[in-house]
Amino acid sequence: MSEPENIDVLIIGGGINGCGIFRDLSAQGVDCVLIERDDFCSGASAASSRLMHGGLKYLETGEFGLVREALVERNRLLANAPHYVSPLPTILPLRSHFSGIWPSVKRFFRFKAKMIDRGSLITRAGLLVYDTYGRRHKSMPFHRILNRKALQKLVTGMDSDIIAAGLYYEGQLTHAERLGLELLLDGEKLNPGSRAINHAHVIGTQGDCVTYQQGDSIQTVRPRIIVNAAGAWIDAVNHELGIKTALMGGSKGSHIIVEHRALYKALNGHMIYFGTADGRVNLCYPFMGRVLIGSTDIPVEDPDTARCDTQEVSYMLGTMREVFPDVDISEEHVRYRFCGVRPLPRADGDIGLVTRDHSIAEFTFGPSTPVLCLIGGKWTTFRSFSAEAAWRILAHLGKPRRTKTEDMAIGGGQDFPRNPADRTRWINRVADVSGLPAGRVGTLLRRYGTTAERIAMTCTEETMLRSLPDYSSEELGELCRSERVGTLADLLLRRTLIAMLGRLTAEVIEETAGIAAAALGWSNRRRVLEAVSVPLGEPAAYRQIDDAVTFKAHG
Template sequence: MNEAADAPLDCDVLVVGGGINGAGIARDAAGRGLRVVLCEQDDLGAHTSSASSKLVHGGLRYLEHGEFGLVRKALAEREVLLCSAPHIMRPLRFVMPHDPARRPAWLVRAGLFLYDRLARRAFLPASRAIVLAGHPAGAPLKPAYARAFVYADGWVDDARLVLLNALDAHERGATVLTHTRCVALSRGASHWSARVEGPEGGRTLRARCLVNAAGPWAARLAQLATGAASAQRLRLVKGSHIVLPRLFDHDHAYLFQHPDGRVVFAMPFEGAYTLVGTTDVEYGGDPGRAAITATETAYLCELANRYFRRQVGPADVIWSYAGVRPLLEDEAASASAATRDYLLARDTRGAPLLSVFGGKITTYRLLSEQAADWIGSRLGAARGAWTAHAVLPGGDLFGPAPDSRAVREFGRWVAALQGRHPWLPAPLALRWARAYGSRVATLLSGAACLADLGPEVAPGLHAAELRYLLRHEWARCAEDVLWRRSKLGLHMGAEGAAAVRDWIATELARVEGAVPA
């Protein structure tokens, strides 16, 4: 889906960085009638934005650091996001076992009371206290934990959230250039000139406004753009997660408190697994090469062992991932206490430059809206803010407008899908429904039986889906498919991954080598 690279390209807005903030800004700006180019050096969401804890949440722990404004802002966005993409997001209940040595019960209750009321809730339930002995969440825990508190937040497929924003931007007229690096920038009074290099070679772009959404590389890109070091300092913090064999059978998640003051989540993941994370470690290396260390792995296992009856060690880890978060430098004593808020740095000394520093997934839409408001005011956008009342691709399960019914009745929608296609295996129907929402219709177009989906290239992965991902979602290799467009890599061995790799190579060679009639 990369555009041809044989001619200069003029646009209103050049967004550099294909993570969640860059994709969100590209989508919002394109929806306002602006000509947008989104340029990403790797795959969409390849780094920080696909290495999160996968939560749509207010950030309960941020209340302890006095970040009431950030928490309120994030809480107000939770249900907006859940309704906009009910296929890739869902409500999730969290169980927080009470450890009297950490915080008295009255303080936890007070924090949850505030968390419930800082922003309006339309359908997420209020927090409550439970006795663990009478609750399914108590069975996997050590008997020392007798009481707990339960509260609601949301879960999101972070990599697909980035992808759907880029896809919406593309369908609204934006040009999306993946695996394309911005290597040079020149600023004029009214235009930017950018040199980018991609799979088809180099090309020059002219843009009326430049958006620096390069995440951990934002300070470096700001210096490339202006020739001077950025005034805004970023604190690069690595967060790592581990995936373990399933430690519990119920559908709740856990929030655990460590004696060092950090909190760590343990969440149901991909049916057969439990996701545990995250760490907060100061990082000074290349953000593109971030990886979990043995110390971090041991730390997360130790914390899990503090709470769960079943004990685990590094040898039990099935998979791990790490990402570098670019946090605003606020002189906090520890990385875990550093703010997760964002800053939009506006520079009008010539053609407009907007740099995005910091942020978190839950506030990406609001950040994008504020960014597009400013861009629109500078460039004369034809339309104002619109994303609060729009769904992402595939989210229109019960109509074109966001609807909490799609969140509350997702299971009913899946059942109806299976009723229309009884030949579709139930696990495949559910996975496709979660990944593609209403766009399952595109994958199923013309199919009347399982054989119509083409050969099963690897377990649960048919040729029809692979072609869809290559044609519509910028997938270019097996890793794109198995670890970002899906998490099928967890469910298949090396033989299956090799089969996917070979199939994609053959398909790309066939398509790209075809001679038009």
């Protein structure tokens, strides 16, 4: 057996918290190994509402610090990841002027209270606080209160009981999975001594060493520090390390993507963020030509069993009828459904009142190796949470911080053309050097940001897919070769939005399996297995099966 590899930090978990801390530490010259049992950003990080937001509802529970932090980070992401994060005008419907004051007071002091309606008075107060906290790096307009007539000009068909609305702005995240991947790829560029490995899992420990396996490759490392960034699986990972904890108390959140032309048109580019009769807050907004609707908030013990079930789909469709009563929407309009388990700290009582803030718990592995568990957090605050954790790790290692990440662009957001004139120039330049039509380069820019130039240079002679005429075999082959694609699901669910936009068919699976097989050297047997392993009915429920692991090693 070979000697263990000495490394600075082992990160277990490739969700957004793990990706963020990997990039931050790599930028400081810290040698990191990140392992993820499935694919990067395949758990809760792939199943959020895809918003970069402050969290208006968290003001009701007194989490002012979290809201302030999230709004600052939202504004930074609009600057650092403009290829995937963009402003989203948001409508908050109002059915009264004075409702919600007393329930808000009770919730502020952590008493249980159902918030059925938020009147204009409490809404205006909350939006004023929101504007104040969002002044730093301000990139979007302040809020406005609209009367019914003004609201009708923006969004049509809303329930007649809605008398007014608040109009404010949040950030929309189109391709969460790719943004997480880009953090890892950026981290490896910043420090060639770091590496991120997907489809790898811990198989044993001894002393101060950890052994993990990817396919038929087994590696043992001796880390100076371990970061447990496994989200809802933190306690399970701690158990593998011989540490008994009960830190996590997850909540299942489900969403659906619907194809409904009338609803999409009525929204007119706006998100509707609304309270429902059961006291929850829900949302819907235009997403890549469809409509994203969410979400539920259900306690769950085992995150591996979480699925978006038919009752949740019915619930979410029902909430839409409360706001758009004349829109005929049913399950036949659903193109995709997905769920994730929020990595919340274990707590008693109403799951909706459990903090969404982040924290770090520290334990010891083996004789003296620190284990930092990253608990909670939101997509919006991943950078600041990573910075907080990095400071603690650097102190343990006795290393200085070389660089800050506040203004560090991410992946395809680097040198991204910010206005139409600059985009046209960028597209024309890449079209000239690649030989691709300008329209095709524009499509690649929308999908990948400035990473599109690298992809375009591999697509000088393209063969467009029969089943997906706006994708080419060269484009998908380049993603397979350069972006750690380990399974067909990695390609269809995370490197692209093919599955999420409801474009997954038997023909798509068959054709893309052939492309992946050619790019990655899969055997015919492996290609067939990958094709049948992606379920058409509910692709987001995909979990890599044991046979797939076997064939990854031998095929």
